[in-house]
Amino acid sequence: MGIKIQFAVDMVCQSCVDDVSRVLAGVDGVERFDVSLADQQAVVEGTARPSAVLRAIKESGRAAVVRGAGSSASGNIGAAVCILEDKSGPQGLARFVQVSDDLCYVDISISGIADGTHAIGIHECGDLSSVPESCGARWGPDGCGGMGDIAVQSGRGELAFETDRFKVWEVIGRSIVIAAQPAALAGVIARSAGLFENDKQVCACSGHTLWEESRLVGEGHRL
The missing domain is CATH 3.30.70.100 (Alpha-Beta Plaits)
Structure with missing residues (x-):
């Protein structure tokens, strides 16, 4: 698809x-x-x-x-995004795109963490106050919120797949936790714009242009 x-x-x-x-x-x-x-x-x-x-x-x-x-x-069925962070700042991103009524496409990329294989899971809550405990139990309509493992080599890891286990609108507001060392990566899943739904050049929240925000996030700043 x-x-x-x-x-x-x-x-x-x-x-x-x-x-x-x-x-x-x-x-x-x-x-x-x-x-x-x-x-x-x-x-x-x-x-x-x-x-x-x-x-x-x-x-x-x-x-x-x-x-x-x-x-x-x-067209636009549903889309979401999750910025994955640890105590040092942004370290990855997960994107969700509902590509059909039954299939959700997931694209995850992370960087700056220890090489190895790390488990990824969707958790019930979007509370990042005390990761991972505050995120609650793993969530999933089939009783298992695991999304598999991501392999990191030379500080970079990528994973992409399609799944019929959940839909985009079912995971918005929940969290993703990646069990990395020394600290877990986590982020809240939020709705993102569909095609041609966002024509802003300047973010109303930060006042930065798209290009300034991209540079600042790349440098590890929190916006």
């Missing part, structure tokens, strides 16, 4: 468009894309992981953020 991702991309000229287009053409799983200088965005369709596409765009030298996500076939 394909997904469609809308990226805001910092571009100033046709050369920027050409660079981003060239990068997207080389990403495995990207089937179609449209890059617009006027809208400062790239819309990408296919089976490529959103985090992999975002990383490729950034490696071309362009600042970029995910602005919206949906299903290639069904």
Whole structure:
């Protein structure tokens, strides 16, 4: 099942468009894309992981953020995001996209933690006051909130899968906990924008532009 991702991309000229287009053409799983200088965005369709596409765009030298996500076939069914943090700040991100009535696509990427295999679970509560205890028991309609294990090598780990065990709207407000050492990563799952639902260039909460926020988060700042 394909997904469609809308990226805001910092571009100033046709050369920027050409660079981003060239990068997207080389990403495995990207089937179609449209890059617009006027809208400062790239819309990408296919089976490529959103985090992999975002990383490729950034490696071309362009600042970029995910602005919206949906299903290639069904449009906006539901989407959510979870920023995973430990005491030092943001260390990862999980994205959820409902790609059909039955299937939810999950894309998780983490960095800066110990190499090894770490268990990931959805927990009942979105309370991060005392992780992991405050997050409650593992949650799941089948009695098991485990989402498998993520393997970390050279400080980076990635995991993507489709599941029919839960839907996006069932996990919003709950938490994700990754059992890493010396401290667990955790975050609250929040609703995120669907395709073309967010055209803001400046965040009303922080006053930062999209590009400033992307840089600050990348540097480990809390916004």
